[in-house]
Amino acid sequence: MSAQPDVGVGDSYVSAEAIVDLEAESLHLARTLNQPRVHTQGAAGILSDLAPSTVWVYDDVDMDALLGEIADRVPQPEVMVSVHAERVAAALRRHGWMSTDSVDRLSCELSPWTHRGASSNRALIRSVALADLPKLRALHVVSFDDEDSVDYLPDSLLDIADLRMFVATAPADAQTLLGAVGVRLRHRGALVFGLATLPEARRSGIATALVSHSLAWAAEHGAPFALADVDLPVPSFWAALGFTTTSRWLRFSQADPSR
Numbered sequence: 001m002s003a004q005p006d007v008g009v010g011d012s013y014v015s016a017e018a019i020v021d022l023e024a025e026s027l028h029l030a031r032t033l034n035q036p037r038v039h040t041q042g043a044a045g046i047l048s049d050l051a052p053s054t055v056w057v058y059d060d061v062d063m064d065a066l067l068g069e070i071a072d073r074v075p076q077p078e079v080m081v082s083v084h085a086e087r088v089a090a091a092l093r094r095h096g097w098m099s100t101d102s103v104d105r106l107s108c109e110l111s112p113w114t115h116r117g118a119s120s121n122r123a124l125i126r127s128v129a130l131a132d133l134p135k136l137r138a139l140h141v142v143s144f145d146d147e148d149s150v151d152y153l154p155d156s157l158l159d160i161a162d163l164r165m166f167v168a169t170a171p172a173d174a175q176t177l178l179g180a181v182g183v184r185l186r187h188r189g190a191l192v193f194g195l196a197t198l199p200e201a202r203r204s205g206i207a208t209a210l211v212s213h214s215l216a217w218a219a220e221h222g223a224p225f226a227l228a229d230v231d232l233p234v235p236s237f238w239a240a241l242g243f244t245t246t247s248r249w250l251r252f253s254q255a256d257p258s259r
Helices: 016-033 063-070 086-094 130-144 147-152 155-159 206-220
Strands: 043-045 054-057 078-082 097-109 124-127 163-170 173-185 190-197 225-231 244-254
Touching: 016 043, 054 063, 063 086, 078 086, 078 097, 086 097, 086 244, 124 206, 130 147, 130 155, 130 163, 130 173, 130 190, 155 163, 163 206, 173 206, 190 206, 206 225
Parallel strands: 054 078, 190 225
Antiparallel strands: 043 054, 078 244, 097 225, 097 244, 124 163, 163 173, 173 190
């Protein structure tokens, strides 16, 4: 999939539509989750104490003000910076933050809905129950090779309104999770997140079936489009499901929380 980098408007690093979307999403999440939102001009996001949150920087910001908002947050949020925001990225690095990877924001139209992708004959897909969360956390650790990924799956995750998690299991073994994905209705559309598969279950159609199932759920609940944030390089199945790249970002995390 070829990237279509975001286009700056005025002094901003992303499109005007993207700024409106990020700001509206921030306000929506703050109200829905009863969490504080970021107030530094040029950035959007919430500061959750439930799970690591994301702060999106779409314009030049007062770095002292932004770091003052997020420095002492537990868990520490990650910061997404537009690839066009070289000055912001440089300032974060000077303050001890590290850019770990690049992320494409993908978009897919759901209205009118058409089925996207065949079901996998290797898996059955069902909704996640609270009892599944320990196995789901273990799946994320193996899939992402990151022990900290469990922080994104608190028990309270399943209490969030308009959010569903789906898992794929083997037809003959309902106890083994082969893959998982989440989808949440947003202020205007839906967000697909947390796609994870066992390494030995990859390239078998399971990821495609999971995302397709989440898109069908979002469309059935009135979402006209879906977004997904995907680490580069973007797997080709996203394009086959109708997703295109709308913007590119750098993901920053604090290299040393004591700094």
